[in-house]
């Protein structure tokens with residue numbers, strides 16, 4: 001008797017949550033479309049994602065003067081260290097940016113996971 005009532009309440013709560021979630025989804029889908037192009041979905045050349053435990057892509061190519069944006073989408077704390085740049089420890093969701101003025105090949109790593117997480121930024125002139 002007791003257990004039955006509890007189960008019913010739980011089921012109702014689940015349904016409410018589902019409905020709320022769906023509503024949020026629909027609101028999100030009907031938001032401004034075509035406003036900023038599809039910048040959000042298409043990764044720019046200078047976008048690098050930090051995962052547990054890799055940089056994705058491991059090799060990114062940009063032009064001199066461009067900025068690389070690293071975003072931690074893992075659950076662990078990661079960082080980015082290379083010649084001329086060293087981020088703080090980045091929690092999940094945190095972003096770090098660095099602009100590369102000179103052409104060259106810049107190897108970098110996460111000092112917290114140096115054997116697993118290595119990356120390369122290739123900066124082309126012009």
Ligand SMILES: [Cu+2]
Nearest residue numbers: 078110112113
């Ligand atoms: Cu790491």
